[in-house]
Amino acid sequence: MALAIEFDVTLCRQVMDLTGLGATTDHVTVDRAVSPFVRWETVRGWSAQPVSGNAVTFFDYEFPEGTDYKYRVKEFNASGTLTGTTEYAVSATEFNEPWLKIPAVPVLNRPVVIVDRGDITNRSRSGVMDVVGRNYPVQIGDVRAGLAYTLQLLTDTAAEERDMEYTLSTGDVIFLHLPAAVEVLPGGYFSVGDVQRASTLRRSPRRVWSLPLIAVAAPGSEVIGSAYTIASVLAEYETVTTMLADNDTIGDLISRTGTPSEVLVP
Numbered sequence: 086m087a088l089a090i091e092f093d094v095t096l097c098r099q100v101m102d103l104t105g106l107g108a109t110t111d112h113v114t115v116d117r118a119v120s121p122f123v124r125w126e127t128v129r130g131w132s133a134q135p136v137s138g139n140a141v142t143f144f145d146y147e148f149p150e151g152t153d154y155k156y157r158v159k160e161f162n163a164s165g166t167l168t169g170t171t172e173y174a175v176s177a178t179e180f181n182e183p184w185l186k187i188p189a190v191p192v193l194n195r196p197v198v199i200v201d202r203g204d205i206t207n208r209s210r211s212g213v214m215d216v217v218g219r220n221y222p223v224q225i226g227d228v229r230a231g232l233a234y235t236l237q238l239l240t241d242t243a244a245e246e247r248d249m250e251y252t253l254s255t256g257d258v259i260f261l262h263l264p265a266a267v268e269v270l271p272g273g274y275f276s277v278g279d280v281q282r283a284s285t286l287r288r289s290p291r292r293v294w295s296l297p298l299i300a301v302a303a304p305g306s307e308v309i310g311s312a313y314t315i316a317s318v319l320a321e322y323e324t325v326t327t328m329l330a331d332n333d334t335i336g337d338l339i340s341r342t343g344t345p346s347e348v349l350v351p
Contacts, residue, residue, distance in 0.1 A: 198240075205234045
């Protein structure tokens with residue numbers, strides 16, 4: 086089995102081609118880990134991808150930036166029995182721009198210009214309760230909540246404003262994917278509160294966006310999005326015949342990229 090990886094700058098993702106899979110392989114799962122390679126995380130989407138010609142192609146949108154890491158590929162037959170495990174070392178991939186990503190809808194992934202951030206808050210989830218006959222209350226405690234802050238972003242044109250609106254329209258968890266050189270801003274997975282946008286000048290197309298962020302757990306690996314959906318196919322091709330003529334394999338089709346406006350539900 087061989088793994089070929091290519092970085093796609095369009096959506097800031099690793100394009101992964103697995104070839105030479107076993108003759109009985111029905112599907113695969115892929116995990117990733119950074120040194121010391123103890124804690125492995127499942128790369129979303131792989132178990133749902135069809136194996137064709139002993140090969141499969143899919144993506145990793147949430148790869149670690151600026152550090153070496155490993156992928157672990159597990160092969161399963163049609164009955165779900167593990168038939169093989171292989172690990173691959175991957176050299177560090179670097180990018181220069183912060184990215185706002187939607188794990189559930191990766192076609193909405195976009196580079197962003199960060200203007201500023203607000204103060205970081207870690208909300209207390211403890212409370213105090215008065216006790217009859219005592220001067221001091223008792224604390225009923227819990228672990229402190231994850232960080233929260235307001236992120237400010239800039240869009241320069243009306244087109245960028247429209248695309249940002251599309252990106253934030255789904256209400257899904259976002260993944261703020263930062264270059265390794267950015268150390269003053271916490272990245273990760275966030276829920277976005279009520280979004281505001283303000284003009285820099287009354288007649289200017291430039292907008293400063295305020296995104297109230299609350300850190301949350303990453304969506305489960307079963308949350309799978311595609312950069313090319315049924316809506317993308319319907320928008321690009323008039324007939325099935327033209328679609329088949331333009332794509333030799335299903336891998337060619339899913340490697341295409343849709344447009345952000347396709348996520349809108351009228």
